[in-house]
């Protein structure tokens with residue numbers, strides 16, 4: 634537990650980050666269900682997919698309601714998919730971690746080093762991880778990544794970068810805008826080329842265009858370093874998971890596995906530990922040779 638004498642509200646904001654994350658996760662559940670079905674995410678109000686009963690607000694409290702109802706609909710007792718509570722817990726944890734690492738009030742950095750911090754970084758990263766979670770769970774279920782997340786993410790990333798230059802570890806709006814544009818172009822270009830190359834070799838589509846647009850959005854938020862890390866990291870995570878699935882489940886190599894979740898996992902790792910690894914890499918390059 635972290636307390637600061639200088640800022641008595643710190644524990645309050647820490648709890649609030651978690652609760653705000655749970656509430657956002659609850660809204661993302663609605664988006665995950667409705668966006669691929671082309672339904673509005675604002676209305677109608679939530680109802681049980683089995684008995685169609687409207688869910689009153691007091692049974693729609695993130696995490697808590699699911700536990701209280703023991704995962705069943707209050708009215709028809711149908712099972713509620715555990716994905717709802719999983720997404721709420723996941724987003725709550727991510728929001729909390731973003732707050733702990735990137736808030737400006739604490740001197741302590743529990744999860745690593747950050748070169749430049751800014752008050753704008755926490756809400757920007759909350760938005761960013763929300764997009765990644767949304768893309769991941771829609772891709773799992775429908776094998777698509779909605780354009781509102783990928784193309785929307787590119788646009789929002791480019792607009793936010795000059796407003797919060799700390800996103801790219803720089804201190805001027807122009808430098809941040811350039812970083813964002815380079816990240817977008819590099820990410821898009823890299824996965825597009827890999828996809829083209831793969832299609833030429835395997836004579837079938839190797840990479841979904843949704844993945845290409847998603848890495849463009851990741852680049853718009855994180856710049857070229859984030860893109861390189863995410864492309865390499867996602868292929869490592871993807872290989873490990875892919876090989877495990879083949880060994881354990883007897884899935885054939887050709888089985889289509891959604892790639893968006895791997896991109897998202899690597900992009901989240903970059904948020905929390907990327908700068909640490911990048912710095913370690915730079916130190917390695919610039920370290921004087923032994924014996925000199």
Ligand SMILES: [Zn+2]
Nearest residue numbers: 681684706709
């Ligand atoms: Zn029901």
